[in-house]
Amino acid sequence: MQEENKKDASIYSDFAYDDAFRTMETECDDILIPFVNHFYNEHYDKTAKITRLRNEHFIEHEDQSDEKRITDSHFRITQGEISKIYHFECESKPYDNSILVRLFEYGSQIATDESSNDGTVLKVRFPYTGLLLLRRSNKAQDTAKVIIETPGGDVSYDIAIKKMSNYTIEQLFDNRLYFMIPFYIFNFERDFNKINRDEDKTEALAEIFRSLLKRLDYELETGNLSVFSYDVIIRLTHKVVYKLTMNHAKVQEKVGDIMGGKVLDLPEIRLFHEAKNLGLAEGEEERKKLADENEKLSDEKAKLADKNEKLSNEIELLRKELERLKNSNNS
Numbered sequence: 001m002q003e004e005n006k007k008d009a010s011i012y013s014d015f016a017y018d019d020a021f022r023t024m025e026t027e028c029d030d031i032l033i034p035f036v037n038h039f040y041n042e043h044y045d046k047t048a049k050i051t052r053l054r055n056e057h058f059i060e061h062e063d064q065s066d067e068k069r070i071t072d073s074h075f076r077i078t079q080g081e082i083s084k085i086y087h088f089e090c091e092s093k094p095y096d097n098s099i100l101v102r103l104f105e106y107g108s109q110i111a112t113d114e115s116s117n118d119g120t121v122l123k124v125r126f127p128y129t130g131l132l133l134l135r136r137s138n139k140a141q142d143t144a145k146v147i148i149e150t151p152g153g154d155v156s157y158d159i160a161i162k163k164m165s166n167y168t169i170e171q172l173f174d175n176r177l178y179f180m181i182p183f184y185i186f187n188f189e190r191d192f193n194k195i196n197r198d199e200d201k202t203e204a205l206a207e208i209f210r211s212l213l214k215r216l217d218y219e220l221e222t223g224n225l226s227v228f229s230y231d232v233i234i235r236l237t238h239k240v241v242y243k244l245t246m247n248h249a250k251v252q253e254k255v256g257d258i259m260g261g262k263v264l265d266l267p268e269i270r271l272f273h274e275a276k277n278l279g280l281a282e283g284e285e286e287r288k289k290l291a292d293e294n295e296k297l298s299d300e301k302a303k304l305a306d307k308n309e310k311l312s313n314e315i316e317l318l319r320k321e322l323e324r325l326k327n328s329n330n331s
Contacts, residue, residue, distance in 0.1 A: 016243040017134060018072060020182050020236040021090035025073040026052065028229040034176035036077065036086060039130045039160050048079040054113060074110060074127070085114060087127040090183075095137040103129055103159055104146050129159045134186045136165040169208070173215055178225060181212065182236040185244050185255070196248040206254045209241075213262055238263050 025032055033044050053074045073088040087110055091099060111124040133140055144159040164186050172180055188195065188205060195201040216233065219225040225233075238259035245252035 016239055017092045017183070018090060020240055021072050021088075021132070023236060024179055024182075024229075024232060025075070025088070028179075028226075028232055030226050031176075031178040031229050031233070032075075033077075035179040038175050038177055039088075039162060040086075040128055042077075044077055044079055048077050051076040051078065053085070053110075085110065085125065085127040086130070088130045088132065090132045090134065092134045092186075094135060095133055095140040099131065100144055100146065100159070103131065103144075107146070126157055129157075131159060131161045132180070132183075133161065133163045133165075134183050135189065137163060169212060169215070173219070176224065178216075178219070178229065178233055181216070181233055182240045184212070185237075185241045189244060192245065192248045192251055196250045199250075202250050202254050205251065206258055209255050209258050213258070234259065234262050 029050050030046070032050065033046070033048055036042055037044055053076060072090050073086070076083060076085050087103075087106060089099075089103060089106070107126050107129055111126045114125045114127075116123045131140075131144075140161050140163065142161055144161060145156055146159065147154055147156040164180065164183050167177070167180065167184075167187075169184065171177070172184065191201075195205055213234070216225065216230060220227065220230045238256065241259055242252060242256050245256060
């Protein structure tokens with residue numbers, strides 16, 4: 001890729017990180033569930049149902065102007081009697097006080113969307129809110145708090161915060177946090193200059209990502225990851241790596257080419273066969289269902305034929321009896 005054209009390429013989009021987060025949240029249920037479980041100590045399993053909710057909201061400013069904002073994720077999870085609404089944001093900029101204000105503004109709009117009103121009582125429901133910080137931060141704690149002062153007393157809720165810098169590869173895989181893997185490269189950002197100047201350090205970083213890919217392969221083979229999510233994770237990791245290392249050519253070439261090579265070798269055929277096998281299984285199930293229905297219809301048809309035969313016999317007997325009576329009367 002020509003150096004002067006790099007910044008114009010879609011892979012270098014300023015929204016690369018947000019897009020990666022939204023793509024996984026929108027498309028990959030099997031990796032979103034463990035992510036939510038980890039953030040809020042939930043215990044959802046594969047039977048949990050995810051319903052995506054509206055992500056576009058309008059924030060009103062003091063000058064009464066409206067600003068359209070799009071949340072990174074807004075969804076409901078339902079399992080059994082449990083139904084909760086979640087709102088997560090992925091932040092690549094340094095943590096500051098404005099982030100909490102933004103999270104509260106989003107939360108307020110979501111609460112309004114989910115409100116109920118009978119004319120005398122307005123009930124609002126704030127979402128469970130989480131923040132994933134991609135860059136290191138000493139200022140952010142593990143939990144932030146929003147306190148709302150009302151005439152009836154103070155109410156508050158917590159915002160869960162997770163930092164990529166707190167997670168090793170082992171922790172990501174042990175907790176099935178596949179959702180966070182595309183952002184793992186952020187943990188090395190502060191050392192890019194040193195890594196870029198040292199061939200051994202560059203190779204060491206490359207080896208970390210080779211190992212990461214092997215572990216993803218294992219998760220796929222053991223059934224912990226769907227083929228689709230496996231594909232998405234690798235493609236998005238490639239995109240995030242290229243965006244973050246755009247000013248460090250050697251790191252980008254070494255690590256980016258590893259991920260790019262894997263992208264070219266993704267299991268498209270396996271994905272096709274998985275979909276084909278799923279279709280065949282569904283087709284076989286439908287065939288059996290239709291066969292059962294046809295068998296029932298055949299039984300009903302046979303029973304109806306027996307009834308018709310009996311009725312015909314009874315009619316014939318009646319006809320003969322009427323004929324006999326008629327002959328007797330004529331005699």
